[in-house]
Amino acid sequence: AQSVTQPDIHITVSEGASLELRCNYSYGATPYLFWYVQSPGQGLQLLLKYFSGDTLVQGIKGFEAEFKRSQSSFNLRKPSVHWSDAAEYFCAVGAGDGLTFGKGTHLIIQP
Amino acid sequence: DTEVTQTPKHLVMGMTNKKSLKCEQHMGHRAMYWYKQKAKKPPELMFVYSYEKLSINESVPSRFSPECPNSSLLNLHLHALQPEDSALYLCASSPSGPDEKLFFGSGTQLSVL
Numbered sequence A: 001a002q003s004v005t006q007p008d009i010h011i012t013v014s015e016g017a018s019l020e021l022r023c024n025y026s027y028g029a030t031p032y033l034f035w036y037v038q039s040p041g042q043g044l045q046l047l048l049k050y051f052s053g054d055t056l057v058q059g060i061k062g063f064e065a066e067f068k069r070s071q072s073s074f075n076l077r078k079p080s081v082h083w084s085d086a087a088e089y090f091c092a093v094g095a096g097d098g099l100t101f102g103k104g105t106h107l108i109i110q111p
Numbered sequence B: 001d002t003e004v005t006q007t008p009k010h011l012v013m014g015m016t017n018k019k020s021l022k023c024e025q026h027m028g029h030r031a032m033y034w035y036k037q038k039a040k041k042p043p044e045l046m047f048v049y050s051y052e053k054l055s056i057n058e059s060v061p062s063r064f065s066p067e068c069p070n071s072s073l074l075n076l077h078l079h080a081l082q083p084e085d086s087a088l089y090l091c092a093s094s095p096s097g098p099d100e101k102l103f104f105g106s107g108t109q110l111s112v113l
Helices: none
Strands: A003-005 A010-014 A019-021 A024-026 A032-038 A044-050 A056-058 A064-068 A073-078 A087-094 A099-101 A105-110 B004-007 B010-013 B018-025 B031-037 B044-050 B053-057 B064-070 B073-079 B087-094 B108-112
Touching: A003 A087, A003 A099, A010 A019, A019 A105, A024 A073, A032 A064, A032 A073, A044 A056, A044 A064, A044 A073, A073 A087, A099 B044, B004 B087, B010 B018, B018 B031, B018 B087, B031 B064, B031 B073, B044 B064, B044 B073, B053 B064, B073 B087
Parallel strands: A010 A105, B010 B108
Antiparallel strands: A003 A024, A019 A073, A032 A044, A032 A087, A056 A064, A064 A073, A087 A099, A087 A105, B004 B018, B018 B073, B031 B044, B031 B087, B044 B053, B064 B073, B087 B108
8 A cells, every 4th residue: 555754744944945845655656646735724735746757846836846766755845935835735645546645744934 | 616615614513413514516527535634634535436436435434424416516424423523524526536636625624522
């Protein structure tokens, strides 16, 4: 079965600084990979997805992610964070039976 | 219309009550999902309907009963719930299959007393 690991439970970043959120997956083949963001009490919004092709994926709100097969990673990056980016971020993997989500990373933005 | 609409947004029910959660989408998607999310936890898949047929049931207790009346609607019928069932219930849809990008509703925050 597939699994997703987000090693950082909380990350604090200063506004304007760069951001990288880590995600590692476990699956026998190349899975479908996703990053979602969730604000408190809200549903999840898709930031970006990787199915195949170019390993650097551009998403909404200035986010990008890079798929690295050799490291089984799909890390999310943003060059300059805004206070509105404070939220919970979930990495997810799809392998034919619905998405499996990581435990999430809570992003805190310092002024 | 790119929204998934869930009603009600909040629900409080007793353990002997029967209630239903509703979900609607008009994007022409043929797969619809129910997820359960406890506070500070990731969403957990409960059910998947694909082309109006139940395709995935993640061993959810029978006190949760899904229904897909048509391709745009998804219901979750609740009966004799337990306090530990209190959670945010999220509905999602995707164009056809379980590995595509999901569009989520805002959820129903359920409290069982």
